[in-house]
Amino acid sequence: MIEMVCAGFGGQGILTSGLILAEAGMKLGKNVSWYPSYGSEMRGGTANCTVKFSEREIASPYARQIDILFSLNEPSIDKFEARLKPGGLLLTNSSIVPAGRKYRDDVRVIKVPVAEIAASYDNPRGANIVMMGTLAANSGLFDADALARMIDEYFSKKGKQNPKNALCFRAGADIH
Amino acid sequence: MEKVLMKGNEAMAEAALRSGCRFYSGYPITPQTEILEYLSWRLDEVGGTFVQAESELSGINMLLGASAAGARVLTSSSGPGFSLKQEGISYLVAADLPAVIIDVMRIGTGLGDIMQGQGDYLQLTKGGGHGDYHTIVLAPNSVQENSDMMDLAFDLAEKYRHPVLIASDAAIGQIAEAVELKEFREHDRDKYEWSIKGCKKGDEQRKIQNTYYTMPSYPEYLKAKYAGMESNEQRWESYRVEDAEVIAVAYGISSRVSKEAVDIAREKGLKAGLIRPVTLWPFPVKAFAGLKSVKAFISVEVNILGQMADDVRLATQCKYPVGSYGTFYDIPDPDVLVEKIEAFYEKEREK
Structure with missing residues (x-):
């Protein structure tokens, strides 16, 4: 069982990222669940969802201990870092999280300047896709090429095809 | 059929129309609004009718009308919105009309809150509205079952000419999981003798009304109906x-x-x-x-x-x-x- 929390500000594509990753897990033959924080929190500006990948039946949609924290803002780290498993993976958005922030020393922290990377491809709304690239390259959950294709498929189905997404994804996948 | 990732609420909505439901009337309330949102465009695609009513009361009563005309009908709500539907559910029962009504349960009394809950057990199982009645209540526990139970709900509703409630909850409604959707089933709304089909001049006029007014041995009829459900439908x-x-x-x-x-x-x-x-x-x-x-x-x-x-x-x-x-x-x-x-x-x- 892999338990992941995706968290950030509303509008950063957090819930969409979680859905794409859950769907990618389903296509790998895993049992998956995606559970949003659908309450008043979202209207207050933060959004998060829990995504679980398992060989077995999934009971609760909640995370017991977090294996991966896919975060796009600092409040998400404040809220969820303590619940990461020792050895867990913490992806942070170094475009807005202060460089001097201290992290737990028993988790793997990868700092990704998602906003700068997305801006460099003239795709400012692609910051979450940069982070999905970094996730693919560092989690062992997904094959990066396969996930890149699934992201394109997801947006194509919605009529929002954007070739810059793949560039953002590749740049994210180069970060270790 | 290939599995797709869907939210529980959306899977229920899709399954309803695959079961032949072509009429929905309801009013938004969290955590069930995705059902309306989904059906607002999807029912149109399959030639059905979606009505966002001005209130839960008018929603449930439009449902009663469409059911009387033989259509497979659906509405949904949660919390205080579900309470508003109780009068209409009592009228559906009284008129021996089938309908499927979803309660995506939330938590608390009064306004309560939109968070996860199973707050309506007593309301759903003990009648809920006025009068002498129970409704069959199905409780799915996954997105797959949200889809699978819809055929059963409509079939039971028509078997007994009685409303069937689906006791979903916020967690099952909001979660997205893999689901294998069912094949489409056609529903012929004229297939039942009891439905209102309109009549020409000279035809016998019929109307749907409270069976209490027309049934010679109403108490025996009512007892037998519920006894049948109790002996045959425990799951x-x-x-x-x-x-x-x-x-x-x-x-x-x-x-x-x-x-x-x-x-x-x-x-x-x-x-x-x-x-x-x-x-x-x-x-x-x-x-x-x-x-x-x-x-x-x-x-x-x-x-x-x-x-x-x-x-x-x-x-x-x-x-x-x-x-x-x-x-x-x-x-x-x-x-x-x-x-x-x-x-x-x-x-x-x-x-």
């Missing part, structure tokens, strides 16, 4: 109950975490089991017959008072202690349920 799932000494009773989202708790307890050598009512009414009394080792039950629900515990007492003729693990806002925690099972064994040892 449940039993898990590791054969030698179980402590049996959790849980439906919907609570049944999933209870099942996990049973496995954890078993690994610790505790003889735990689970009875999961799939129909909340008729309550699956038959599931409680012939249990040889049981010493206690614990009802697991997302509400404060443990609304189902009394039905467990009745089903077991008050022969066993029935505890309650109820949560507020949050889905029950399997580890806490295991602690409660362990506490039972500690008490037994002290005796």
